[in-house]
Amino acid sequence: MKIGAVPVEDIEKIRIKENSRILEIGADSERNFTIKYGDLNKILFNGDCKYDLVTIEIARDRSPSIFADGRYLPFKDSSFDAVIVMSVLEHCYKNFDVILLESRRVLSEDGIVIGFVPFFLGYHENDYWRFTYEGVEELLKEFKIIKIIPVGGPISVWFQIFIDMIKPNLLRNILAYVCSFATIPLDKFLWNIYKKFNRRKYFITRGYFFICEK
Secondary structure, eight states, rough: OTTTTTTOOGTOOOOOTTTEEEEEEEEEEEEOOOHTTHHHHHHHSTTTTOOOEEEESSOGOEEEEEOOOTTOSOOOOOOOOEEEEEEEEGGSSSSSSSHHHHHHHEEEEEEEEEEEEESOOOSSSSOOOOHHHHHHHHHTTTTTEEEEEESSSHHHOOOHHHHHOOOSSHHHHHHHHHHHHHHHHHHHHHHHHHTTTGGGGGGOOSSEEEEOOO
């Protein structure tokens, strides 16, 4: 995942400690953060950080460590140092907020939750919800919010809509890759304008990356 237009200086001091126990909710079979999350790995996992990763998922074909529902985590209180909830809540049609409450329960003291929810993002399979900035704040009201970061901006949203209409898939994937780099300078310029006038909550974005602490 590329964070895109918005600077991440406020989270560069956050590091997941070596040998931490990490829970990923809604995970697929890929266990390599370097490949899977790109920029996020460099910032939070310090590149080559070693960790004990447990993954849960309700779909057995995705080969999780444990087959379980994120709303009913089969773990003791305070048993993880970090919980990852990346692109999960929009796929839970009922009581998605319970996933965050359960995440908080299984976190150790000062543990962190890392996640992403969509705002302007194309429809994908089993897709139920979209979240505003204020909606994310409400979701995280039981946590200490470290940062809510818009992922991309108005220009990348426009290209997202355009690209979603394109077929075949190969051409669409190529354009999506190219546009992910081409739109960043324009979105950064717009972000600086919004920030200058203290209108960050109203920045049109593809979604919100968030980091919060127990």
